[in-house]
Amino acid sequence: MSTRGGFLAGLVAATAAPLLAWTLDARTVAVGGLVLAALAAGLIAALSTTAAAIDTAGVCWAAYDGFALNRLGELHLAAVDLRALGYIVGAALIFRCLAAGLRAVRAAARTDENPSFALPAELPAGPPPRANLRQTAGTRR
DSSP states (O other), X not given: OOHHHHHHHHXXXXXXXXXXXXXHOSTTHHHHHHHHHHHHHHHHHHHSXXXXXXXXXXXXXXXXXXXXXXSXXXXXXXXXXXXXXXXXXXXXXHHHHXXXXXXXXXXXXXXXXXXXXXXXXXXXSSSOOOOOHHHHHHHOO
């Protein structure tokens, strides 16, 4: 997924996370909203680019802080707010690293199982041989 697509998906996920936390249980919306915001940021981070992951983590934190933690759309920078920012950005980076590791393992397994994907150890010197076009042109009639 591209950066733009990841960020747009992150906007949807960041908006849905506090709304889902409110519908599940209004008494524990602060904890549930944090878990859902971190999960949303992490999933977008795993599917998209690093830039989209960081942007999405920021939007998820803003939605969580403004609507789940403070409930009036206000962003604060108290200790609990900054701790939530750290959790959400940390989850996004952890998911991003795990996804990169899984991609690397899959790529290595693909080249081990199917040697046609592997590059040759040494490339042949010189240009590739060319077919004699005059001889092959006369045979097709």
